[in-house]
Amino acid sequence: MSGLLEKFEVKNVQALYRVVRSLFRDAELPEADLDARVLVAEALEIEPRNLILQYDQEVSPETLAVVSRWVEQRLEGKPVGRVLGKRExxxxxxxxxxxxxxxxxxxxxxxxxxxxxxxxxxxxxxxxxxxxxxxxxxxxxxxxxxxxxxxxxxxxxxxxxxxxxxxxxxxxxxxxxxxxxxxxxxxxxxxxxxxxxxxxxxxxxxxxxxxxxxxxxxxxxxxxxxxxxxxxxxxxxxxxxxxxxxxxxxxxxxxxxxxxxxxxxxxxxxxxxxxxxxxxxxxxxxxxxxxxxx
Structure with missing residues (x-):
């Protein structure tokens, strides 16, 4: 199951990032764009700054499920660092x-x-x-x-x-x-x-x-x-x-x-x-x- 994100049409990384960013912006999170970029990049095991290079990559059901779970936690008020269990x-x-x-x-x-x-x-x-x-x-x-x-x-x-x-x-x-x-x-x-x-x-x-x-x-x-x-x-x-x-x-x-x-x-x-x-x-x-x- 892909959870929260399953109702969206997510074919590639760019679409996934835009959906997550939109959800965070709608929730008026203070760093909506950055939070979206960090979570999607982490799921892909890449650096956030390199996310744009992967925009055309197809998103697997497993990745979608992971990001969905993290997005739900973030929307419930859990900081990104706590969601991922780490911080730079x-x-x-x-x-x-x-x-x-x-x-x-x-x-x-x-x-x-x-x-x-x-x-x-x-x-x-x-x-x-x-x-x-x-x-x-x-x-x-x-x-x-x-x-x-x-x-x-x-x-x-x-x-x-x-x-x-x-x-x-x-x-x-x-x-x-x-x-x-x-x-x-x-x-x-x-x-x-x-x-x-x-x-x-x-x-x-x-x-x-x-x-x-x-x-x-x-x-x-x-x-x-x-x-x-x-x-x-x-x-x-x-x-x-x-x-x-x-x-x-x-x-x-x-x-x-x-x-x-x-x-x-x-x-x-x-x-x-x-x-x-x-x-x-x-x-x-x-x-x-x-x-x-x-």
Whole structure:
């Protein structure tokens, strides 16, 4: 059975893509064209950018059934990454699980800021030892390990399921021998010393959670979203405990919400007496704070 798509006349790849795109546009999905292209290309086991080259290819009943099932899931509100069970980040592929966030493009700003820190403090070839707190899929840590060939990362997460997913992703991206998963809460399980710490912690205010989109609320783990009443709970743990596990002239680099830069600056000054540097994402929004510990 071809499911949802069986009522349409789908003779080739071009027709299939156009039908899926139309369904997504009618549903007013925010990235209807891209979602359609990604799902159809995945079913054909090709890169989305190469889809146009296959337009004249006949669509098998098996492919039609697979795409139909995926389209139904997407129309029910399941994000494309969750439908496929994987997501691209930093040009790498990451498997997802219910215990992990989907790595998002904005978070690449944290990778970029960290690489800039490394370049300024010894270069990419230095044998960096760093920690990734709340590693989830391992996306941040693994992206950094692919760019820093002599680095080692201790990747911390409170969820054993998330750590297992991260291990799988480290192996898939050929950095497992330099990726050390540790189960724990924030910095509690660590002794250091580390050259730097990276983290994309939960930073959404508890009261705001209910207003998040269905896709986020239903498919992202709440532990990775809820930052407490003021959205700063995780930052207090990280900033307050960082000095204990960091070397001198080291860095704490954290992703932040678009409206948290000023609050984080005040909090850092209050807790450790240091200023912060803020990095912006491609949309011009504050996205990363960098704290350098002397």
């Amino acid at each position: 980040f930093w040009g790498l592929e990451f498997s997802l699980s219910p215990a992990t966030l989907e790595p998002r493009p904005d978070t690449e700003t944290l990778v970029e800021a960290t690489l800039a820190f490394c370049q300024a403090h010894g270069g990419f070839d230095k044998p960096w030892v760093f920690a990734d707190i709340g590693t989830g899929t391992g996306a941040i840590a693994i992206a950094l390990l692919t760019e820093l060939p002599n680095a080692t990362c201790v990747a911390v997460d409170i969820s054993e399921e998330a750590l297992e997913t991260a291990r799988e992703n480290a192996a898939k991206n050929k950095v497992l021998e330099r990726f050390i998963p540790v189960r724990g809460s924030y910095l509690d399980a660590l002794s250091g010393p580390f050259d730097f710490i990276v983290s994309n912690p939960p930073y959404i205010r508890s009261a705001v959670i209910e207003g998040l989109s269905h896709e986020v609320k239903q498919h992202d783990p709440m532990l990775a979203l809820d930052g407490g009443v003021d959205g700063l709970s995780a930052y207090k743990e990280l900033i307050g405990g960082a000095k204990r596990v960091l070397k001198g002239n080291s860095g704490l680099l954290m992703e932040i919400g678009f409206d948290q830069a000023e609050e984080l600056s005040k909090l850092t000054k209050e807790l450790v007496g240091l200023g912060v540097c803020c990095k912006h994402d491609l949309a011009g929004q504050p996205r990363v704070t960098v704290v350098v510990f002397p």
